[in-house]
Amino acid sequence: MTATCDLIFRQAKIFDGTGATPHLADVAVTGERVVALGEKLPHQARTEIDAAGLALAPGFIDVHTHDDRAVIATDMAAKLSQGVTTVVVGNCGISLAPLRAKGEVVPPLDLIAKGEHELFERFADYFEAVEAAGTTVNVTCLVGHTTLRLATMDRLDRPATRAECARMRDLLDQALADGAIGLSTGLYYQPANAASTAEVIAVAEPLAKYSAIYTTHLRDEADHLLEAMEEAFAIGREADAPVVLSHHKATDPQNHGRTRVSLPIIEKRAREQPVTLDVYPYAASSTVLEAKRAGQVERILITWSKARPDLAGKTLDVIARELGVSREEAVAKLQPAGAVYFTMDEEDVRRVLQFPLTMVGSDGLPHDVRPHPRLWGTFPRVLGHYARDIGLFGMEEAVRRMTALPAARFGLAQRGVIRQGAYADLVLFDPETIQDKATFDDPTQLSAGIRSVYVNGSLAWSEGKAAGPRAGKVLRNRDLVAKNFTAAFA
Incomplete structure (x- = not known):
């Protein structure tokens, strides 16, 4: 008898989260959970995705x-x-x-x-x-x-x-x-x-x-x-x-x-x-702009400034020269502000x-x-x-x-793995092209290679933009099965 499900990925390269060698398989999802994982599942689904050549991993x-x-x-x-x-x-x-x-x-x-x-x-x-x-x-x-x-x-x-x-x-x-x-x-x-x-x-x-x-x-x-x-x-x-x-x-x-x-x-x-x-x-790190770091760090990039928002994206040295002041004085004029420290x-x-x-x-x-x-x-x-x-x-x-x-x-039960019964937090990506594109000069560029993302079984990201319902959950301490966090470290 053919089983039915909401969503099925066909012939994806499965990185199941455990560190095991990846393998080709189908993954079936119903509601919020993975309901089946196998080489060739007989399931019929409302949505079927040909994942050949792509990797499927836990979110x-x-x-x-x-x-x-x-x-x-x-x-x-x-x-x-x-x-x-x-x-x-x-x-x-x-x-x-x-x-x-x-x-x-x-x-x-x-x-x-x-x-x-x-x-x-x-x-x-x-x-x-x-x-x-x-x-x-x-x-x-x-x-x-x-x-x-x-x-x-x-x-x-x-x-x-x-x-x-x-x-x-x-x-x-x-x-x-x-x-x-x-x-x-x-x-x-x-x-x-x-x-x-x-x-x-x-x-x-x-x-x-x-x-x-x-x-x-x-x-x-x-x-x-x-x-x-x-x-x-x-x-x-x-x-x-x-x-x-x-x-x-x-x-x-x-x-x-x-x-x-x-x-x-x-x-x-x-x-x-x-x-x-x-x-x-x-x-490089990033946090609040601190006066004590101005004399210690050679390269500092300003990420935001409440006093001078127009100067975000410039280095502290450039700002100091433009304002005709010392680095320490420039820090004072920018506050409150944030910075990247190299x-x-x-x-x-x-x-x-x-x-x-x-x-x-x-x-x-x-x-x-x-x-x-x-x-x-x-x-x-x-x-x-x-x-x-x-x-x-x-x-x-x-x-x-x-x-x-x-x-x-962190005791996040039934997450971080692809297996039957786990929550269907999933990411489909191209292992050959996945790459960060964001840089210090252009920090909000989308990464390459991410095809689609699913949160609790619902499509959340597709074709370079957010999609579908807001299906995320607040994961409270009392909701987590792994109550003994210490045991999780064994």
């Missing part, structure tokens, strides 16, 4: 994003166009909740919220807003430690008091109960830099109760990288929570090559406690990418006027440039770093 999971507001305000073309079907928001210590509006939004929170009306007092309110807007991708969320500090402290230039830690702890507990999956810190940034290790440990106490995760933009990614790593490991141990080191790197020329030291340490710690990391495939070494990037525990995250800033190209190009760049062209690893391994590995790390 990519972007583990490090700042798409908190973008999932509400945009169609997420920057991510769908790369094959991304799930985003983790709330990274680097900043989230849109839980924070009652109370005046001007301060850096780095202004990277994701331009006004107080975009903040939410409770995570339940934020999740309701995402669902009311209709998200085109799946969304799961971390609670920002910086946001917690802003919600509870009158001054941010000191460690929190015991009472303030207790209040932050209560807010975190409520956010996790509402469905957030963990806590993130951005200890590098001024609003959180004064926080002590003891403060973070005290605030993080509820993580174990909810089997939640701890992710961190380290306190230092330059001269004191190793010490900052040890701080993160200590917080994870005390909180009994898995640790994710965000966008692992070694910045500034004197530290180039230091990943030769940091990665073996991570490997050793991962045998003792649940530890992993993510990386973006570029040798401070990393390509060999370090490749070394981190090759590391077996590494996941892929874009760390893109969707509201920048001239964003870092990682916002639009990260995942095709790994597949095309680093896997196919450079040969850092096979394409099946590249797909695993973007799918099954992050799904296990």
